Amino acid sequence: MFEAPVLSLSNITVAFGALKAVHDVSLKLRLGERRAVLGPNGAGKTTLFNAITGSTRASSGRVVFEGVDMTRMSPQRRAHLGVARTFQITNLFAELSVLENMRLAARGLSWRKFSLMGRDRLSHTEAAQVEAALAASHLVGREATVVREMSYGEQRQLEVAMALVGTPRMLLLDEPAAGLSPAERTHVAAIIRNLPRNLTVVLIEHDMDLALGLVDSVTVMQNGRVIVEAAPDEIRNHPLVQEVYLGKPHGVGEAEQEGRANAHTV
Amino acid sequence: MIRILSPVLIGIAALAPLVLPTYFVSVATQILIFAVLAMAVDLLAGFTGRTPLCHGAIFGTSAYVTIYAASVVGWPIGLAMLTGILAATCLAMVFGLLAVRTSGVYFLLLTLALGLIVWGVCLRWTEITGGENGLRAQLREDLGLSTRQLYVAVLVTVLCATAAMWRLVRSPFGLTMRGIKEGEGRMASLGYDVTLHLLIAFTASGFFAGVAGALYAVFNDFASPSIVQLSSSVQGLLMAIVGGVGTLFGGFVGAFVIIAMEQTVSAFTERWPTVLGLTFILMMIFAPEGVVGKARLLLKR
Ligand SMILES: Nc1ncnc2c1ncn2[C@@H]1O[C@H](COP(=O)(O)OP(=O)(O)O)[C@@H](O)[C@H]1O
Ligand SMILES: [Mg+2]
Numbered sequence: 001m002f003e004a005p006v007l008s009l010s011n012i013t014v015a016f017g018a019l020k021a022v023h024d025v026s027l028k029l030r031l032g033e034r035r036a037v038l039g040p041n042g043a044g045k046t047t048l049f050n051a052i053t054g055s056t057r058a059s060s061g062r063v064v065f066e067g068v069d070m071t072r073m074s075p076q077r078r079a080h081l082g083v084a085r086t087f088q089i090t091n092l093f094a095e096l097s098v099l100e101n102m103r104l105a106a107r108g109l110s111w112r113k114f115s116l117m118g119r120d121r122l123s124h125t126e127a128a129q130v131e132a133a134l135a136a137s138h139l140v141g142r143e144a145t146v147v148r149e150m151s152y153g154e155q156r157q158l159e160v161a162m163a164l165v166g167t168p169r170m171l172l173l174d175e176p177a178a179g180l181s182p183a184e185r186t187h188v189a190a191i192i193r194n195l196p197r198n199l200t201v202v203l204i205e206h207d208m209d210l211a212l213g214l215v216d217s218v219t220v221m222q223n224g225r226v227i228v229e230a231a232p233d234e235i236r237n238h239p240l241v242q243e244v245y246l247g248k249p250h251g252v253g254e255a256e257q258e259g260r261a262n263a264h265t266v
Numbered sequence: 267m268i269r270i271l272s273p274v275l276i277g278i279a280a281l282a283p284l285v286l287p288t289y290f291v292s293v294a295t296q297i298l299i300f301a302v303l304a305m306a307v308d309l310l311a312g313f314t315g316r317t318p319l320c321h322g323a324i325f326g327t328s329a330y331v332t333i334y335a336a337s338v339v340g341w342p343i344g345l346a347m348l349t350g351i352l353a354a355t356c357l358a359m360v361f362g363l364l365a366v367r368t369s370g371v372y373f374l375l376l377t378l379a380l381g382l383i384v385w386g387v388c389l390r391w392t393e394i395t396g397g398e399n400g401l402r403a404q405l406r407e408d409l410g411l412s413t414r415q416l417y418v419a420v421l422v423t424v425l426c427a428t429a430a431m432w433r434l435v436r437s438p439f440g441l442t443m444r445g446i447k448e449g450e451g452r453m454a455s456l457g458y459d460v461t462l463h464l465l466i467a468f469t470a471s472g473f474f475a476g477v478a479g480a481l482y483a484v485f486n487d488f489a490s491p492s493i494v495q496l497s498s499s500v501q502g503l504l505m506a507i508v509g510g511v512g513t514l515f516g517g518f519v520g521a522f523v524i525i526a527m528e529q530t531v532s533a534f535t536e537r538w539p540t541v542l543g544l545t546f547i548l549m550m551i552f553a554p555e556g557v558v559g560k561a562r563l564l565l566k567r
Contacts, residue, residue, distance in 0.1 A: 053455055054454075055451060055454075055455065074454070074459070075451075075454040075455050076454050076455075076456075076457050076458055076459050076460075079454070079455055079456060079457035080457050084455070085455055087451075087452070091449055091451060091452045092449070092452070093444070093445055093448035093449055093452070094448060095444075095448055096441075096444060096445070096448060100441060100444075103438075103441060104441060104442070104445045104453070104456060104458075105456050107438060107441075107442075108453075108456030108457030108458055109456075109457045112438050113438050113439065113442050113458065113463075114438075114439060114466075115437055115438040115439055116433075116434055116437055116439045116466075116470065117430075117433050117434065117437055118437050118438055119436075119437070120436055120437055120438050120440065120441055162456070166456070166457065
């Protein structure tokens with residue numbers, strides 16, 4: 001059966017001066033697909049997200065989401081179409097409480113945000129959405145806490161909760177587990193695994209073990225280009241991936257390579 | 267304790283001018299009017315994180331238009347004041363359209379420049395504004411209000427304006443403004459049109475500066491280029507800062523401190539601007555969060 005892709009990127013290039021942070025990238029995502037984007041630091045993963053969400057405009061190429069060309073749209077228009085994201089560098093409203101952060105997230109797509117004289121309360125539907133998103137992100141009971149006073153791990157959880165609350169159609173997660181303890185990483189993995197199955201998810205993640213267990217397909221980037229697109233079980237032994245992640249082995253034995261691979265992922 | 271005590275103290279402070287000599291009643295009226303201006307500045311500076319330097323011009327425009335409409339055109343005073351407020355609101359909207367895409371020091375400088383244009387117009391457009399001589403009127407006399415009666419009328423208006431601003435910062439839109447202050451990029455990715463929200467905030471802030479200006483027209487019966495000049499904008503901003511940016515009610519404290527100081531210092535020396543500058547520097551060093559902000563921090567301990 002033919003299925004139109006949810007997201008279709010054609011020949012996306014994002015240039016910063018002479019540097020092409022994203023270089024001629026094309027990819028398609030099916031409805032409900034979970035895709036990991038892997039690659040070393042500076043590969044262009046975050047920039048690719050920015051081109052999809054509109055935080056940065058693509059220098060050339062097209063971004064089509066559910067049949068709508070949004071290449072030239074502002075970030076807020078894209079959010080209204082159902083694109084939500086989290087940020088690699090925690091980007092929360094630090095001086096506001098968890099609940100206030102969630103309120104802002106919940107009202108982003110509604111007209112209520114223009115109420116100048118109304119009370120700052122959520123509608124029943126919004127309140128239910130906030131509750132569900134907080135539950136999905138294991139933050140129930142933390143509503144009154146000021147974000148600045150939360151642990152880093154909890155702030156990462158709130159990043160996800162805020163992206164979830166508007167019931168997006170596509171969720172872009174930029175290294176949601178970066179900088180977390182092993183226990184917290186397991187936590188975040190569980191949050192991602194339990195996301196609704198009809199939600200299309202793109203996950204940037206440094207930890208290959210974590211990412212490969214969560215996704216249906218993998219895109220590997222290097223120097224702005226996509227170098228591999230494959231199923232998760234083909235990734236680890238893919239020669240190009242090994243080259244990128246381990247460096248070109250010049251007379252390095254298999255065992256030592258294995259050791260370095262472990263060092264990388266722990 | 268504080269919750270019980272503060273309304274009582276505020277009540278006493280508000281009613282005290284009714285028994286004080288008229289000189290103090292005038293000063294108190296002025297404090298109330300400038301408190302509204304300071305709170306209007308705080309709506310932008312404290313809640314959206316955009317510090318404006320044009321509110322004197324918006325305030326002054328409202329005063330000019332009010333006096334012109336009442337004394338030259340001959341409209342009833344109430345209608346003249348509404349026209350003044352409307353003019354200020356429209357001016358703020360135009361300023362907003364030009365300024366809200368910038369932030370930080372660029373916003374400060376751009377709004378400063380916009381304010382200077384208004385000052386230039388008031389100075390040069392002599393047929394309408396009276397140039398350096400300004401515009402005179404007898405609005406208070408026409409209304410038949412004594413100093414004390416005017417104080418009460420201003421008090422009631424100021425309380426209404428304050429209640430409206432309080433409602434505004436506690437509304438969904440108020441939260442939106444605080445969100446913009448904390449993180450514009452995040453707001454956009456959540457679906458907020460940051461520019462539009464800033465424009466609304468700027469216009470609302472201009473409306474309240476206009477209310478202050480219309481009251482000032484009736485209180486002062488005189489509009490001259492000095493009320494639209496930069497120092498007037500600076501003074502409004504300083505009042506907001508001294509009171510405590512982001513506290514709203516700090517506007518009352520800031521207006522009280524600065525006007526009381528001005529009245530006292532002016533009796534002894536001509537160097538009021540120097541004293542004001544020094545006060546501001548000391549304030550920034552020892553209590554950058556302002557009087558109300560500092561008090562809140564101390565109470566939290
Ligand atoms: N706003 C920017 N201006 C200039 N260069 C940028 C900007 N954003 C990213 N880059 C550069 O683009 C490249 C890709 O960065 P990024 O997308 O953050 O990589 P990744 O997320 O894969 O680590 C890097 O070399 C980075 O320095
Ligand atoms: Mg990145």
